[in-house]
Amino acid sequence: MPKRKKVETIQVKEELHGDETIEVKNEIKENGNASGEKRKKRNVVKAVKEEVDEVKVRTKKTITEGISDELAHQRDTEGARVLAAASESKKMLGVHVSAAVSIERAIYNAVSMGCRSFAIFVRNQRRWDSAPMEEDVVVRWKKAIEEYPFPMDQIIPHGSYLMNSGSPDSGTLEKTRIAMLDECQRCERLGILAYNFHPGSTTGKCTVDECIQTIADTINYVIENTKFITLVVETMAAQGNSVGGKFEELRQIIDLVKDKSRVGVCLDTCHIFAAGYDIRTKETYEETMNEFERIVGFNYLKAVHLNDSKGDLGSKLDRHEHIGKGYLKTAFQWLMRDPRFDGIPMVLETPEGHYSQEMELLYNLEKNKENNM
Numbered sequence: 235m236p237k238r239k240k241v242e243t244i245q246v247k248e249e250l251h252g253d254e255t256i257e258v259k260n261e262i263k264e265n266g267n268a269s270g271e272k273r274k275k276r277n278v279v280k281a282v283k284e285e286v287d288e289v290k291v292r293t294k295k296t297i298t299e300g301i302s303d304e305l306a307h308q309r310d311t312e313g314a315r316v317l318a319a320a321s322e323s324k325k326m327l328g329v330h331v332s333a334a335v336s337i338e339r340a341i342y343n344a345v346s347m348g349c350r351s352f353a354i355f356v357r358n359q360r361r362w363d364s365a366p367m368e369e370d371v372v373v374r375w376k377k378a379i380e381e382y383p384f385p386m387d388q389i390i391p392h393g394s395y396l397m398n399s400g401s402p403d404s405g406t407l408e409k410t411r412i413a414m415l416d417e418c419q420r421c422e423r424l425g426i427l428a429y430n431f432h433p434g435s436t437t438g439k440c441t442v443d444e445c446i447q448t449i450a451d452t453i454n455y456v457i458e459n460t461k462f463i464t465l466v467v468e469t470m471a472a473q474g475n476s477v478g479g480k481f482e483e484l485r486q487i488i489d490l491v492k493d494k495s496r497v498g499v500c501l502d503t504c505h506i507f508a509a510g511y512d513i514r515t516k517e518t519y520e521e522t523m524n525e526f527e528r529i530v531g532f533n534y535l536k537a538v539h540l541n542d543s544k545g546d547l548g549s550k551l552d553r554h555e556h557i558g559k560g561y562l563k564t565a566f567q568w569l570m571r572d573p574r575f576d577g578i579p580m581v582l583e584t585p586e587g588h589y590s591q592e593m594e595l596l597y598n599l600e601k602n603k604e605n606n607m
Contacts, residue, residue, distance in 0.1 A: 297335065299374060300381070301342040308346040312590040316348025319597035324576035326388050327540070327596060328352040329589045337371060337424070338378040347590045351388035351579035353430070356420045359394040362409050367420050375424050386427050390466065390500070390537045390579045393417060393431030399452035400434030400445035400477055407448065415456050418463045428536055430466040430500045433478040433487065443486075445477050450490030457496050466498040466536045471508035471552040479509040479550075481529040488534060498536030501526070502583075503543075503569070504555075507562055510548040514561075519568040538580040540566070540596070556584050557592040570600035 301309070320327065328351030333340040337356065344352040357364040394417065397410040418429050434452075436445045453465050467487055472479025478487075484499055491497045503513065511525075512518035526532070542560030545551030557566060569575060582589055 297374065299377070301345065305342050305346040309348075313346050313348035316590050316593045316597070317350075319594045319601075320348070320350065323597050323600055324573070325570060325597070325600060326350040326577060326579055327593045328388070328579060328581045329593075330354070330392065330581055330583050336374060337367075338375040341375070341378040341382055341384065344384070345382045348593060351390065351581060352384070353390050353392050353579070353581045353583075355394070356391045356417050356424070356426075357394075359392075360396070362396060362413055364416070367423065372423050379425075386425050388579050389426050390428055390430050390581060391417070391421055391426060393429065395432070397431065398434045398437070399431065400436065400449040402437060402440035402444070402448070407452070411452055411455055414452065415459055418456050418460050418465070421463050422461055427462065428464040428466050428498065430468055430537055432470065432476070433467050433483075435477060436475045438475050442477060442483065446483060446486045447490060449477065450487050453487070453491050453497060454493075457491070457493050462496075464496045464498050464536060466500045468500040468539070469502050469505045469509070471502075471505040471550055472510070473508070473550045473552050479505070481526055485529050488530070497534070499530055499534045500537040500539060501535060502539035502541060503562060503565065504539070504541035504560075505552060507543050507547060507565070508545050508549050508551050508553075512547055513565040513568065514547075515564070516568060519565065523572070523574070532574050535574070535578065537578055538569070538575060540569070540580050540582050541584055542566075554584055556588055557582070557595060566596055567599045570596055 316327075328344060328349035329347055330353040331340045331343040331347075331349070333354045333356070337354065340352065340354045357367070394413055397413055398406055399410050399414065401407040401410060414431065421427075421429050433449050434445060436442060440448075449467075453467075456463075456465060467478065467484060469481075469484065470476045470478035477483055488494060488497055488499075506522070507513060511522045513522050526535075540557065542555035542557050542562045543549075543551075544553035544555045544560050546561050555562075557563075569580075582592055584592060
């Protein structure tokens with residue numbers, strides 16, 4: 235019987251400095267012997283692992299410490315314009331910035347745009363598993379914070395989008411709790427005080443009340459296994475089976491959390507508008523904020539996501555738009571002039587490309603009270 239040649243491709247995805255795919259091809263000559271084939275496959279796997287280890291050593295990148303020349307120029311130009319516009323403001327505007335290559339790069343990216351606050355992902359948000367955070371990463375982070383001293387209460391990481399802390403599926407719930415605990419423990423190692431996440435979804439397989447209880451149980455679990463991090467539940471757009479589109483649902487979650495000093499709320503402007511809360515006129519803005527105070531309480535407000543909306547009032551569409559370019563355009567003047575939002579992170583999650591200009595626009599809205607959108 236003629237020997238057949240088979241090419242096996244083994245892909246190993248390693249999280250070194252971002253996702254790096256290493257492809258190793260090995261040719262195996264098969265002779266039809268089943269036990270010999272298994273042995274050869276085991277040998278191939280072993281050889282691949284050894285080669286991957288060698289490739290990792292050869293390809294490991296040297297992390298350049300400090301701000302790059304490009305980001306320093308951006309800091310001194312558009313970043314400086316934003317901070318000049320913010321000079322008399324108590325609002326802490328920022329952006330969800332990239333932490334690619336190494337997490338401390340997020341600090342330099344935030345500085346370059348003139349941020350006073352910022353959001354990040356503390357690990358790959360598209361994967362359940364992640365390599366442990368090494369101590370040298372923590373050292374570089376703390377060094378960058380010393381160089382550009384962001385207050386720790388102005389950094390608000392966002393949880394992975396894979397998680398569902400109210401899932402009725404035991405497997406998904408277990409993975410969610412492991413991932414959320416890991417992310418919160420990373421935050422604590424970095425000295426970050428708060429962590430923002432989407433509450434969860436019934437997935438159509440349990441009641442809203444059951445989902446809310448599970449979300450609270452997840453929060454309690456993470457709090458019991460961490461030291462100081464505050465878990466910040468985000469308002470949602472009432473899309474599909476998601477929980478958190480009503481202020482009452484957020485209140486129910488808070489009521490079920492044992493340590494209420496370590497739970498809070500992040501108000502997303504696009505989400506609440508899509509869920510049916512109007513904030514476009516002074517009258518409707520006050521009505522909505524009074525309702526938030528009555529049901530949830532501003533003492534629980536820990537962060538804001540500033541987003542215009544591509545969907546109209548009550549559309550239940552979670553579609554963010556540039557500030558002033560969507561259905562919400564007139565709402566931001568009221569937010570920027572409301573002292574209840576002073577001193578907390580107000581982070582833009584609008585489409586990329588105009589962050590500095592949008593922050594400058596928002597600060598100018600606050601200063602020029604006669605200049606409405």
